[in-house]
Amino acid sequence: MTEGEARARADIIARFDAMAKVAQEGRRILDARPDGAVDDGFGASGYADTAGLPDGALRASLGCGDPVGVADPRPGETVLDLGCGGGLDVLLAARRVGPAGKVYGLDASAEMIELAKANAAEAGAGNVGFLHAAIEDVPLPDASVDVIVSNYVINLSVDKPRVLEEAYRVLRPGGRIAVADVIAEDGLDPDRRAAAERRVGCRYGTLTEGEYRALLARAGFGRYTVTRARPVIDGLHAALIRAGKPDAPPGIVIRPMRTADADQVLAIYQAGLDGGNASFETTAPSWEAFDAGKLPLHRYVAVEATTGQVVGWVAVSPVSGRCVYAGVVEDSVYVHPDHAGRGIGLALLNALIQSTEAAGVWTIEAGVFPENTASLRLHEKAGFRVVGTRHRLGRHHGRWRDVVLIERRSPVVGV
Ligand SMILES: C[S@@+](CC[C@H](N)C(=O)[O-])C[C@H]1O[C@@H](n2cnc3c(N)ncnc32)[C@H](O)[C@@H]1O
Structure with a gap:
């Protein structure tokens, strides 16, 4: 990572530290609509069923879709949430994997991790763990995770190819990944794209559908699809990205x-x-x-x-x-x-x-x-x-x- 990239990542994380503090004070944070341009489908409104989850987790939700619903973790599975924020997806996944499973929430913002831990404690979730780390360097062993989810995070990375390579590494053979993210239309005018990205808080640029597919392929994933869920603003779309790691014989x-x-x-x-x-x-x-x-x-x-x-x-x-x-x-x-x-x-x-x-x-x-x-x-x-x-x-x-x-x-x- 270059010095410039490290600085950019630190700036992004500092911003989320500040937002986590707002949530810790009991206020709702919704980073995605500075000028009211972005509407429903962000934050907790993007989920079908959040009944019974702590208010703190709902207030802090900054996602753009429901990757847990898409990945459908099953009892006993191990799940990793890349960029877990206040932990809403961690809690949703924890319900699905049950006591025999485990969900890791990973985030580079120390304040978000504190917030997520508090929300998990309030929810009484005993099958969760939190990792204060970067999505570009996941502190988990190879082939240790069944399912990866990530909600409106990968666009923020200064090294997106590396994020997908890390995801591939930690997934076990046959494992799957479901990502909600904002993508740009292929062929969008660069100035128009940059302006739209600024408006929705994609501070390190989006990927286009074609770019996402190419990075997934380069990381080794198969069975990948990039599906537009809904338009967000001026050539940007909320999208669901799914992919699988190839299965392999033991060892x-x-x-x-x-x-x-x-x-x-x-x-x-x-x-x-x-x-x-x-x-x-x-x-x-x-x-x-x-x-x-x-x-x-x-x-x-x-x-x-x-x-x-x-x-x-x-x-x-x-x-x-x-x-x-x-x-x-x-x-x-x-x-x-x-x-x-x-x-x-x-x-x-x-x-x-x-x-x-x-x-x-x-x-x-x-x-x-x-x-x-x-x-x-x-x-x-x-x-x-x-x-x-x-x-x-x-x-x-x-x-x-x-x-x-x-x-x-x-x-x-x-x-
Ligand atoms: C838009 S929020 C989404 C949070 C959460 N997924 C949700 O749905 O509410 C982005 C989160 O990603 C984290 N993040 C951004 N860049 C990161 C990176 N390079 N490594 C780890 N976490 C990162 C931020 O701290 C923040 O909590």
Whole structure:
């Protein structure tokens, strides 16, 4: 974080410290309508059911939606509220997860944390805990949370990509995130956008729908949607953002592929080629060639949770530059031979399907040697069908080989 960003964050937090004090004095705070421009749907008015919750929590509410209602935490789950403010969402989530569950409220404002603690004590919530910390550096271990919620906070961050990366890190495999936030229309005139952001208190700028989707994809999320809930003011909208972290077999984490993974990825690639049934290629490409050929937002590695060792990867290449094929890609999935049979290939393929579908890809295809029955079975489990066999398509180590063409047509994109 630069000095300027640190200063900007400190200014933002000081403002919320002051607002928390107003609430502590028993007054209502609603930061979002300095000139009366912003109407219903902010604060406690955005919830269907707040009966029985402390007045202090309702008065302090500064959200723009109901992310807890969207995420629907279940009994026993662990929930993290990023930027919990006075704690209304913490209390709502605490009711849902029950005594076997746990809800953490995290906020960088010490005064907001004090307010939230007082509200939780008044509500008699015994299954909550509070973290005085920044959403860019969450003090929780990897894969420790089932559900993340956040209500009108991420727009305030000086490092929004980092917030989503942290959210991905602390979610357990298969975990989910629901965010209420204010977003800008894509293509809005920058001056008009900045003026509207100032009016609703988005002090470090909003994301557009496209920017949110790109950051979610880059952080590794699949199944993401960004849905406008209602117009707020002049090109800004309250929105609900939902996404999921890919599921993984025990002991494995699926995460986006990074340049630092290059050596391990290419070694696994080469081990697959050496088996003789993975591809017509006989030598793994250079990292530069690999990087240039694969789409950047749909590459995952499977790593051992304890050691970080890469044990498999998946990636896709576009099949054609013609626009009619914009939603058609070809996958490659490789698992280190020592780790076959652990369900890693299927987890990688499922992660790829969720990420490509969220981005609007409608068909994933692959060509597989008929002798590679493991790959054919794996793809079948992930919903691929056999299109047909291409006979004597090419020579491999001096031998003509057939290739089975398989494809998965998405049941959700472009139907
Ligand atoms: C608009 S309020 C929303 C509070 C709460 N989610 C609600 O719905 O009432 C934004 C909250 O995010 C906190 N916040 C802003 N930037 C933060 C950051 N970088 N890290 C942690 N908390 C932050 C503020 O202190 C404030 O409590």
